[in-house]
Every structure is written in C-alpha cells, then in structure tokens.
Amino acid sequence: MMLPLSLLAPLLVMVGAAVPWAWLRRSAAVLSPAAVLPAVVLTLTTPTAELEVPWLLFGTVFRMDAVARPLVLIAAALYGAALAAVTWRRGPEPTLAAFLLATYLGTVGAYLAADTVAFYLSFAVLSFSAAGLVIHHRTPQAHRATVIYLVMTVLSETALLGGLLLTVDAGGALLADAPAAIAASDRSALISALLLIGFGVKAGLAPLHLWLPLAHPAAPPAASAVLSGVMVKVGIVGWLRFLPAGDSADIARLLLLLALAGAFLAVGVGLMQDDPKVILAYSTISQLGFISAVLAAGLLMPSSSGATTTAVVLYAVHHGLAKGALFLGVPVVRRHGRGVTGIPVLLGMAWAGLSLAGAPWTSGAFAKYDAKYAVADLPALAGLLPLVATGSTLLLLRLARVLWRGERATEKVDGLFGAWLLLCLLGTGLPWWIGTGWLELQPPTWDAATLWDSTWPVLLALLLAAPLTWLVGRVPAVPPGDIVVPLETAAGLLRSSGGAGLARVYTGTAQVARAWGRGWSRSAGLVRDGVAFMETRTRLWTPTGMAVLVLLAVLLLVLLFAGGWSP
Known part of the structure; x- marks a missing residue:
C-alpha cells in the first residue's frame, strides 16, 4: 500500500499549489495507474500473503485468502482502468485521481483485513472517500446525490460500528473468530441485525439502496465503474466475513x-x-x-x-x-x-x-x-x-x-x-x-x-x-432514487409543519412566561408590602418595648427589696 500512498500524497498536498509545483501534481496523476501493480503482482505470485503490523492500532493484520485474492485482482484492474481513464488524456484530473486512490486503499484494505479494527478503518476510508467521487462535477445533481450518500453512509457507519464493537466484545477481534463469537454471544440477533444494516447500505440492499441511482449519474463514468464494479462488493464481503452460517x-x-x-x-x-x-x-x-x-x-x-x-x-x-x-x-x-x-x-x-x-x-x-x-x-x-x-x-x-x-x-x-x-x-x-x-x-x-x-x-x-x-x-414514471422522492417530500413537510409547530410552542411558552412573570411580580409586591409593614411596626414598637423592659426591671427590684431579700 506504500505505492498508492506515495502517489496520493502529492496529489493532495499540491492542491492549490503555485504553478511551478503543478508539474509534480500532474506527474503523480499520470503515474497513478501504476499504484495497482503491487496488488496485481501479489495476487499472481503469493496467494497466501500475510502482513502483520503489531504497532498499528491494536495490532493490524492483512491476509490474502480464497475470497480476497480474486476480488483484489479485479479491484486492481478496475481502479487501474479508471485511473488511466481520468489521467491519460488531455487535461488530466488529479483531484479525481486522488479520491480514486483513496477509495482504492480502502477497498483493498477491507478485502485483505484479517482483524476487525483494520476492516472497519478500511471500510470507513472507502465510504467517506467515495463522497469525493460523487460530488466531483459540483452540479446541483451531484450536491443532492452527495448529501443523500453521506446520510446513508453515516447510517451505515453507525450501525456497523455498534455491531463490530459488540463483535469484538464477544471475542471476535480477528475475522476468523468473528462468526463463532457472534453465534455464541447473548446479543447475536442484535449484532447480526446491525451488520445487516451496516453492510446493506454499501451492498445496495433494498430499501437501503436509494443512494445508488443518484450517485451513479452524478459521478464521472470512471468513478461509476469502480462504485458499481468493486466498492459495493465490500458490503457483500462484510457479510461473508462476519455473519455466522446456521445462526x-x-x-x-x-x-x-x-x-x-x-x-x-x-x-x-x-x-x-x-x-x-x-x-x-x-x-x-x-x-x-x-x-x-x-x-x-x-x-x-x-x-x-x-x-x-x-x-x-x-x-x-x-x-x-x-x-x-x-x-x-x-x-x-x-x-x-x-x-x-x-x-x-x-x-x-x-x-x-x-x-x-x-x-x-x-x-x-x-x-x-x-x-x-x-x-x-x-x-x-x-x-x-x-x-x-x-x-x-x-x-x-x-x-x-x-x-x-x-x-x-x-x-x-x-x-x-x-x-x-x-x-x-x-x-x-x-x-x-x-x-x-x-x-x-x-x-x-x-x-x-x-x-x-x-x-x-x-x-x-x-x-x-x-x-x-x-x-x-x-x-407514471418513477424518478431516479425511487423512495428518495417521497422521503424528501415527507422531510419537507415535517420541516414546514415542524417549524409551524415550534412557532406555536414558542408563542404558548411566551404567554405562559408572561403570565408567570405577572404572578411573580404580584407576589413580590405583596412580599415587599409585608416587609415594609413589619419594618414600620418594628420602628414603632422598639422604644415602647425598651420602656416596658425598664419598668419591669424597676418593679422587680422593688419587690425583691420589699420582700426582705437577702443574699
């Protein structure tokens, strides 16, 4: 993966760079199809390749197996063709090539990941990098498709993160152990349901498919080729890796x-x-x-x-x-x-x-x-x-x-x-x-x-x-995205009716607040009047009380001496 990263770096770093440095970005774009060659060589020569990186995350493992090997080769072929299509022509598109390289890393990483953390990291890189492919043309159609894609992606990532955290907690830190750990877990049904949703968005499972018919027409043809040919298969691979058979x-x-x-x-x-x-x-x-x-x-x-x-x-x-x-x-x-x-x-x-x-x-x-x-x-x-x-x-x-x-x-x-x-x-x-x-x-x-x-x-x-x-x-024709349109209509109605409802709530709470304020004002006035009354009475009774006390003291002394008191 070092070659794709080494080509990706100048494509990203040189975005908006001065003209003297533009040649580096163009050169990296033209060379980007070569990034797939290591994967091609690896699949053809080393069918059981394995890479352990103990210092990365919680100990990262990538492994070639019978499932990953064919899919990695097809991914290399499709990404290589897509990169050549957008760079080997007049006016190459380095930005598009950069996002293709990023999604390539996520795709191949997910295919080869042998531990749950590495799989999730690769899946997330793939998912969010693909938004750059959808929005590339920056048309209103592309913006709408990207918004819907990101909403569905966040839904997918949230469900997937919850499912994989529960999988690891059950003992499925390695993909080889994950199906058995899920099957033995007390929350097996919940984990499987979360994984069904998380991977179902990527795999275009109805009714989670609604981003696909919008993303493809918005994206460039080369991006659509890898979206449909390779990236959606990562959801299928996720089910193969995690869901337990028979449970x-x-x-x-x-x-x-x-x-x-x-x-x-x-x-x-x-x-x-x-x-x-x-x-x-x-x-x-x-x-x-x-x-x-x-x-x-x-x-x-x-x-x-x-x-x-x-x-x-x-x-x-x-x-x-x-x-x-x-x-x-x-x-x-x-x-x-x-x-x-x-x-x-x-x-x-x-x-x-x-x-x-x-x-x-x-x-x-x-x-x-x-x-x-x-x-x-x-x-x-x-x-x-x-x-x-x-x-x-x-x-x-x-x-x-x-x-x-x-x-x-x-x-x-x-x-x-x-x-x-x-x-x-x-x-x-x-x-x-x-x-x-x-x-x-x-x-x-x-x-x-x-x-x-x-x-x-x-x-x-x-x-x-x-x-x-x-x-x-x-x-009547069904527009692209099918159920997206009624969902957008419902969201618009909810927004408008919700806004009116909030306005009514605000008006009602304002009236309550004003009534509450008037009540407290009256109460404060009564308390203030009471305190003033007590203060007035206190000022009147203070000298009188002192005189009474002096009189009582004098009477007490008289009685004591008159009664023949002696020590």
Missing part, C-alpha cells in the same frame, strides 16, 4: 427476502429511466440482489456455505468486469458508436451486455451456472434466480434503446476508450481463469440442457420487451 436464521431469511425484492423490483423501476447510467445503477441493484440471495442461502444452509461462498466470489468477479465495461462504455458509445469505430464498440458492449445477461459461452453463464447448483438445496430459490437474468436482459435492452436514441458526444475519450477496451478484453477470459484455476470450479459442459438453461431467460426477455415497453410508456 440467526431470521436475519438470513430477512436478507433473502430483501435481496429478492431488490433483484426484481429494481428491474421495474429501471425500465422507466431515460439516463443510461441510472439504468445501469438499477441493474447493479438487481445483480446485487442476486448475489445477496445466494449468500443468504449459504447462511440458511451451513452445509452449502462453501459452495455459495465460491459462487458469490465468482459472480462478483464477473459482474465487476462486465459492469465496469458498461459504465465506461456509455461515453465511448456516445463518441465512437457510429461509423467505422462503431464496430468494435458495438462488439465490446454486446459482449458486456450478453455476459451480464448470462448468455451461453459468457462468464455470466458460468457464474449463474455455478450459483444455481450452489443453492440446489433450496429448489424454490434455484427456480427464481434465472428470472433475474430475464430482468437483466430487459434492462440492457432498455439501455441499448436509450443509447441509440441519445445525442452523439464530441469530447475526446482517448484514455477512456483504452480503459474500456482493457476491461472488455479482461472480461472475456479472466473470470474463466479465476473460476477454474483459483476457485477450482467446473465450467459448464454446454450440453443441450445447460444451453437451454442459459438461453430461455434471455428469450423470455425478448418476448416481454415489446409489451413492457408499451406499458412503461403509459404509467
């Missing part, structure tokens, strides 16, 4: 229910959108629902947790490359989608779309094939999951329609085009290599039954496309 079955069932709701409802909302990046954002929510459902199946059935974990990792690898290519491909299509250059662009986008839909001979078919058999012990779920591919195909058809009708762009996308092409090339073979080599999975045999299983969801989408397009044009 808190109610939490697992709730996760499964919410995952399936997001997988299917996101399709309906996404079909109503006219912005390509919003459509892709809802596609991400649907795909994350698929991944979360497979993960929940492993929590419900501990005997299959190993199979579901590898299925989740393979799907995350495939989805990261395909979705990253689609996000980077949006500006590429707008610039190079016509003419001679349109042929490779069309082929690349077609590959990414077919792969995301799970068409035969694509990495998506491999990932869906493995996921189907991983959840075979839940026949109902195994029957529902292929329909997610139908929804994905419908969203991709909507994306193609919107892109085809969209305006052509004229700005240069030189670095972006190369980054997009790299992700397309990697996506055609890398998931297969990781799945068969690193995860030791068997690829599909492509017999008639397997071909039909991967084909019929796509064919069903083609049959439904026309009637759904007709229907979507005749129903």
